[in-house]
Amino acid sequence: MAKGPLLIIGGGEDKGEDSEILRRFVHLASSGGREARVGVVTTASSQGEAMFVAYARAFQRIGLNRVEALSVHHRSSAQDEAICRRLEGMSGVFFGGGDQLRITSMLGGSRFHQTLLNLNLEGLVVAGTSAGASMMSLVMIVEGDARQSPTKNTVKMATGMGLWTGAVIDQHFSQRGRIGRLLSAVAQNPDILGVGLDENTAIEVRLQEGHLQVWGQATVTIVDGRQIEETNASESEDNQPLALTGVILHVLPRGFGMDLNTRRPYSMGDTL
Template identity: 30%
Template structure:
């Protein structure tokens, strides 16, 4: 009887240990599952343009996907630009040419008190268009503000969020700033694959586990996106060329425009170092053309 009692206590201890471990595991994973649930609940679309000129058919696609030719309105956010008024003018013009007049610019300034009317207008827009310029300038204005929250709420409720050039870079949670940490002289393309050279900051986070790069083929930005994928192997690197875009809905991306979209993945999470030079094995490369689709995760 004593032996049986000891065995019973041992089995009870093992069972309780399992229960505690299971509860700990599920609680640790709850935030991640919640984030995934929130992403799945978003009804909107992302239209991410690699910069350069926007072909007429691309603007048509933005209009049709957002539905602003039928109802609602569009908002242009020109804060990436050093000349926001000029940027807003040309962004509006591309829609006016298509007889779409219900597109308006909202220019927010860092540190100002944002009016509730402006925030509500942004929140309820059918389309939000982020212009090109400097992604760092844009994030300095919107990060951790009501503007950022309004963009996410609009997306969650079904709006199309579009961005070109810098407006493309801000879409991902991990944003390439364009700054080289080891080479202070600016260059539009990285000359080497070096460790700890690429600067990453927080973007809008419209899309997780992805890093966006723009003007990609035109400016040969392979080195910096490869560096990012090697040093952040949990991410997919998406390089979008000029006059080209990806339309994202849920977990699916469609290529729109004239040129290519390059996708790098590091499934083996490979990273090798020789001095400060980066190496890796098993990185995958896909080159997509207009009309083709791929899944993000």
């Protein structure tokens, strides 16, 4: 089977009647005629139960009844064989928001983590919002001063869950003024693609096919650093302002996609 799509959401997704992004997730999780069966992982949150109830209601509102909580709030439960077997029964997994370090520190390297990666390689749809979006990449933004001039120190990184190794993801992007910390992250190694997701906005990433597509209300900011000509990222002291020249930036709303191999965005209208 092919690697399953990732649906990466910038937080604050609509959970009402419209629910475009949640509907897209359910659509993906029920492709091939199967009935969607969705697990909600609330590990990032300290109020996991309330979060699960909210998502279960939102999914039921759009016609999905097979929703289960995958409650993993300790490393011991992440090693549990039973929860991995439950994961195997899902067609889609949804990671809620909170603190991305809770996800990685509780799940990272566990049986649950390995099962998730394996199942995704075989077609499992994995969605995540806010902290659940950040954890998708291998190098993960943990925190960083927003609304600051970019410095080396602007961003604190850690190891994410590695569902998408070629990108670094930030969320609540325009709303919290996070361009500086995304630029700092990309400057450290311009090979990585910087992705800034606004609230109620998502990308559907298909790594096997090599493209992404934008869904939702606002915009996705892509920071492509491969053409960077000059940077002081390695020389400058921590709090010195960063220098970066030749960054390529795209702002993509719904209806746009991007070829991940050439890094060229396109309007979906052009390709349909």
